[in-house]
Amino acid sequence: MNVASPTATPVLSGRGIVKKFPGVLALDRVDFDLNAGEVHGLIGENGAGKTTLMHILAGALQPTEGEILLDGQLVHFANARQALKQRICIVYQELNLIPYLSVAENVFLGREVVGTTGLIDAKSQNLRCKELLALLDPSIDPRAQVNTLRVGQQQIVEIAKALNAQARVIFMDEPTSAISDSEVEVLFKLIESLRREGIAIVYVSHKLDELLRITDRITVLRDGKYVDTLVTGDTQQETIVRLMVGRDLSDMYVQNVSEIGEEVLRLDSLSQRSDIGEHLLVEDVSLSVAAGEVLGIFGLMGAGRTELLESIFGLHPKSTSGSVSIHGKRCDLRSPAAAMGHGIGLVPEDRKKQGLVMGMSVENNISLSNIGLIESYALLSRRLEKQHAESYIKQLSIKTPSMRQKASVLSGGNQQKVVLSRVLSTIPRVLLLDEPTRGIDINAKREIYALVDQLKQQGLAIVVVSSELPELLGISDRIMVMCEGRKTAEFSREQANEENLMQAAVPGFQAETTNYA
Template structure:
């Protein structure tokens, strides 16, 4: 096994925080190295050092046995090291092809950008990814999963010798993941070294050849992927068995709080297609209602319609027996409906604001006295939320970008809770967070439900769908195809139902009620 890239005794210190502690890390040519660890374990910091985005405090990086330290991401790319970032780094106001060739344009003999060549290359790489995206389409108009495909395509076009993938599948559908895995195997067969980071542990283990685990900035375990199981990975990451990650819950379900009747929602990107088709449901006080569906099932559009972000084409939404009509987000928040969006970076956080400012943003009206904001009351409320949702931060004044993905997600949830909602809508709340943060988030949700909060959360992860909700709805192509109490459906039946859209027999649905 040939190590093409090595980190030797790498340490990284930020102020008083040791993000990495003397880490040795090898990346072998023609193999996939899966890097596991909780948020804050040091995975992204290590990858940024390898990719030239950060420099180590001590230690060194070796490429082909030679000591080197890329001075920038461009320098690393010139050395054959490319990275796909966890948080998308695309320019939404530019087209797909402009994003793929930004700062590395194809130029003709006159020096002008050869847009025809760029368009042809974009079409070819998208065909390779089995995603027919128009090269001239604005990135802002793409759904999140398609944007992630564009990020992957950009890395593929660089013909890297070492390809670092940091959460490349967090917004991809199962078929898209299968295509990516096929490409990864093609790349490794050609001698490319791949580093694969994912919070989908079973997925990463499936594609990996080698396994490395970080915890608290230190390397704690290495193994061949064929020799380990998920329980081994989780125990080294967080010291807990996977079965202990889902909270035990004896729900106390109250009266109906939210009722949807015959809801019809058009696809915002294609008004001729229905994202939600004649959907009816009832949510009760203190209930955790799960909605399972693959990409395109309508799960996001459903929550956005309830939150007032999308106006339904038909149907009614009632809160506490009163119709909500066509009111928008501000009115829905005032009435007690709060949404935690799927894309926390674009829709949930303001990157230029601090942790505390992000938390208080949606509930700021609570602290206004006359023409001024009562800062003492605001600070006290923010401090309590930080404590309640267990955000790991140096304080409310810390930059939101200094937090790990899991802690950023907790900030978005805290912002929603500060509005004192009756109904909390969570769209893929565990996307891009590790198993420990995921356990924290669902323990928080269960605690809030015990206090009477009504919760709807969407997920595309079968384990979450099977273990978390008191009641589970399955969506396929905008339609409700199944309804179950916890323990009434298997993983295999869940996957089959959501993929094929086959309706559950009426008697089964009646039993589920």
């Protein structure tokens, strides 16, 4: 470890960085120092402000207040291009490569080698790209089209692009979220050698084990505020967790014992084919949820959890087989409208793309799914719509300047409550929640957990899909695990723990874990 001495001037610093988005204070006077030749971890929960801070330091966003210092000199980046000129690069989580260009063309994008004829000198580009890649991963052909590479290789191309720009600061945003274990090893070796070259790396992640392994220092953010910067060698995992969460987790989840009633939702060998090819996204899943019960569904990315909820909600009638019954009656779910007619409600995974019409007002969003409630004599009634929206804004304590405000200006948590209001106004008996707390702040999470509990008390049958284990363990009465489209295990609340859930979620463990069910 060559931790840079604290007296040296940091390469890049942020001083009192404030970033306001409409309705949210994303960063609140955050300080950050990055030294040459260090790997600096940036950690925090979803919504803590990691990505926003990274974007500001790399010029992709402009701070509302505060200053950025480069080698101790005040700088202003109007855009990411200006930061790039100062050799500050971001390697994005969703890779920013042009899929139909070659590796070399991507690496040299914006800094093409132009010959005396004024045309691009592809030959020397390929040659120089090959030299760069020799340091990183010699198996990548500079002439290969980028979309033919694996994700891990694409990431290396991104890094090559940064090196070609002679980066001295590289931000890596959740770099291991989409790559395999062996590719992670390659990446870590690469980071190690970049550090030895004196390049400063900011490693943004919420994966503690990785941070403890490869960083020199770790800065913790919480709810948009700077918490602390720790020297990794002296730090325990527990300390970081405590700083990230900043509170005792035990009071996060309210769970009153509710009377579990009779079966409401029943699936019998539900399967869903993918639209392209015969491959099954959901395979032979049967389950049953009773009134007043919360069934949690856990699984890794691509386990088919979202697809399962979508099938139940009638989104893929042509490719779905098997049966869905409500209160013992088999339903023909050919469309979302039909599913809603049978008392099924879905809060989708991505509220911006799937949950809300962002340009519409809060009240219009709330009444969209059951517009009959606000009609009088075939015309929409302002009065009824206002009453309808007011009752949900009060019931779910939605914070909005006005109900005529566009949904886009609300914070994530309040947007999610608007989606919930819309779904609840269809008076569902079965509520399907897909990642209900993704990207929302901690208080809104707590409120949503309380709401789930309250709805359970009212006798709704609730299905929650989530990738966050503590959340599932906190709110579910039963947890089902999916892997590669199949149900691999089911645990009661008492049996379930992080370990056995994770085991059942990883491909290859199915045989042993089905015994738990």
